[in-house]
Amino acid sequence: MSDNCPYFQQISRYHDGELSPEQRADVEAHIGGCPACQDELRSLEQISGILGSWNSPDAPEYLLARLHVAALRERAVMRMAKILTSAAAAIIVICALWLHGAGSNDAVLAAEPWEQTAITLSTASSNDESQQFAQWVVEDLSRENGHEQN
Numbered sequence: 001m002s003d004n005c006p007y008f009q010q011i012s013r014y015h016d017g018e019l020s021p022e023q024r025a026d027v028e029a030h031i032g033g034c035p036a037c038q039d040e041l042r043s044l045e046q047i048s049g050i051l052g053s054w055n056s057p058d059a060p061e062y063l064l065a066r067l068h069v070a071a072l073r074e075r076a077v078m079r080m081a082k083i084l085t086s087a088a089a090a091i092i093v094i095c096a097l098w099l100h101g102a103g104s105n106d107a108v109l110a111a112e113p114w115e116q117t118a119i120t121l122s123t124a125s126s127n128d129e130s131q132q133f134a135q136w137v138v139e140d141l142s143r144e145n146g147h148e149q150n
Contacts, residue, residue: 011037015044
């Protein structure tokens with residue numbers, strides 16, 4: 001290796017075809033006069049030649065079949081997980097909407113007349129409405145305390 005040459009680090013990128021046309025032309029012009037870069041390029045070409053001519057052994061059929069079955073199982077598990085996740089999300093949304101809707105309707109239906117009036121009573125209510133409201137509150141509180149009014 002030559003740490004002194006500024007182009008030395010670019011030789012690998014030049015060999016792999018990763019340089020722009022301008023950078024490639026600069027490196028090619030430089031390689032002609034730099035023995036260290038020439039040696040590095042030759043080494044990279046030899047390594048590429050050896051690796052390119054190497055034949056890896058084929059995997060046995062039983063191994064390929066097992067890998068294929070494992071891949072099919074994994075896809076089936078992932079598909080089932082997606083379906084179950086989607087179903088769970090839908091159930092949560094439906095339950096939340098049902099609880100939200102049911103809670104607000106039940107509270108209004110179960111409310112005493114004075115509570116329903118209190119919810120809708122405006123500040124510009126007439127005196128008669130205010131008196132009726134007060135009467136309902138008194139009646140409700142009387143029932144809660146065990147005093148029935150006739």
